[in-house]
Amino acid sequence: MEQTVSPSCNARDYTKVPKDLDERYERLDRDNCLRPTILEVGSTWTKKEKKKLLANVTTRVLHSREQETERNAAFDLLDALTKSGGLPVEHASLHVLIAATHSFDKTVTDTVIQENVNPIEKVERSMLIMATTVHEQSAQALLNTPESTRIQTATPQLFLEDA
Numbered sequence: 001m002e003q004t005v006s007p008s009c010n011a012r013d014y015t016k017v018p019k020d021l022d023e024r025y026e027r028l029d030r031d032n033c034l035r036p037t038i039l040e041v042g043s044t045w046t047k048k049e050k051k052k053l054l055a056n057v058t059t060r061v062l063h064s065r066e067q068e069t070e071r072n073a074a075f076d077l078l079d080a081l082t083k084s085g086g087l088p089v090e091h092a093s094l095h096v097l098i099a100a101t102h103s104f105d106k107t108v109t110d111t112v113i114q115e116n117v118n119p120i121e122k123v124e125r126s127m128l129i130m131a132t133t134v135h136e137q138s139a140q141a142l143l144n145t146p147e148s149t150r151i152q153t154a155t156p157q158l159f160l161e162d163a
Contacts, residue, residue, distance in 0.1 A: 014096050017134065021098065024133050028157055034126050037099035098134065102126045121154040128158050 018036065025034045045062040047070065062070060082089060102123055104111050111119050128139050128151070139158040140148055152159045 012136075014094070017096070017098060021100070021130065021133050024129050025100075028129050029126065030157070031122065033103050033105075033122065034129065035101045035103060037101045039097065039099055098130070100126070100130060118154075121151075124151055125155040125158065128155065132158065 022036065025032075043064065045067055046059060047062050048057050048059050050057055078089075079085075081087070104119065104122075106114065108119050111117050111122075128142070131137075131142050132139050135142065139151070139155075143151060
């Protein structure tokens with residue numbers, strides 16, 4: 001079943017962000033130092049909850065079976081509130097965690113001393129590749145004016161895309 005989005009809603013498919021990031025890493029990371037990072041959650045979770053509106057907050061540990069039950073309950077509630085996707089969820093926040101690892105071929109000290117390369121510029125480039133992709137903004141729009149000249153000199157390929 002394909003869902004339609006109203007024209008007033010600026011929707012984005014967040015499941016495509018990792019693919020978009022990989023494409024931009026390949027195109028803009030000339031050192032090939034960025035790698036996707038897979039985050040794994042622990043086997044036990046801690047849940048803080050109130051049983052009733054005026055009750056005190058209680059804390060409990062959830063193991064894998066309880067985690068599955070809680071996740072299913074959350075999706076059932078979302079399904080009921082939206083009438084199985086028939087009602088839009090407006091004024092809601094979605095928190096998405098995306099991680100990448102920046103790897104240096106040598107230690108940071110060797111990068112500075114042996115190769116005479118500023119590692120901060122490399123990490124700034126990595127951060128800008130991620131930020132411009134995630135926020136769908138140009139590098140120029142994301143940077144403070146005094147910093148953009150310095151970074152543009154070090155990483156011109158990010159600013160060429162903006163043109």
